[in-house]
Amino acid sequence: MKTSPSSSFFGRMAGGITRFSGSTAAFMAAAGMVVVWAAVGPLFHYSETWQLVINTGTTIITFLMVFLIQRAQNKDSLVLHLKLNELIAATQGASNRLINAQDFSEEEIAILHGFYGTLVELAKQDTDLGKTHSIEEAEDNHTEKLIAREE
Template identity: 75%
Template sequence: MPTPQTPAPKSVFARLAEHITQFVGSTLAFCLAVGTVLVWAVTGPLFHYSETWQLVINTGTTIITFLMVFLIQRAQNKDSLVMHLKLNELLAATKGASNRLINAQDFTEHEIQLLHQYFCLLAEKAKADRDLGKTHSVEEAEENHAEKRAAHRA
């Protein structure tokens, strides 16, 4: 396994996919696509708007769309993983932050829903405190809430 100091070399496919993704997101690629559609539209009368003429644009756009779906998903997966890593680093480095959220992207839907409920409880307790930044965890919120109740009873 490569260490952070020595990244693994990128495969030919990875390099090609990155270059294509960067290109198709550029202004030049958009202009080429618009130009292609305009050329196709202008040539309609030349080909008498034939079925073949229509098939050319339909087939071309279908193939390009099909391939782009996979490139876009690949880029999205990479971006999502990088974002999760950065958030994990922030959670791990922040004193008082709950480490239970590190790698939350790997939780089951049930675990995510359970944590959502806890944080809804935390938000409600913070609203009751009229200070949204007063606590860092559900446990701290529960302790603060219990202390306040005890103080009010006394």
């Protein structure tokens, strides 16, 4: 994976560490350190200091890796959203209102979920598997239901 020349030093470093930490070499290095730590146990008479070395080391590494993993996950999520946004924008008939849906409130997401549930129900009523429905049809169906309730 290439990094942009304009990436910050931290961005390049974090990316490199993230790629390395998921490699076989990183696993082998970590396993090797545990084996060495266990092997020197008798030299230190399995003291509290000997135990503290591995506990402190693993705690620090875990603490730092949480932030690197979250950074990588945030970047992956953003890239996935951008790719989906491109597909939505480029697809004839797709609802552009879903571009940046990740920024919707919980209430807006629930409303859209309801509309898509309605689309599923419309699709179940069709014998033609190739027929599609739109959010607008779901909205019309919802409006008709509201009118029917008021009567």
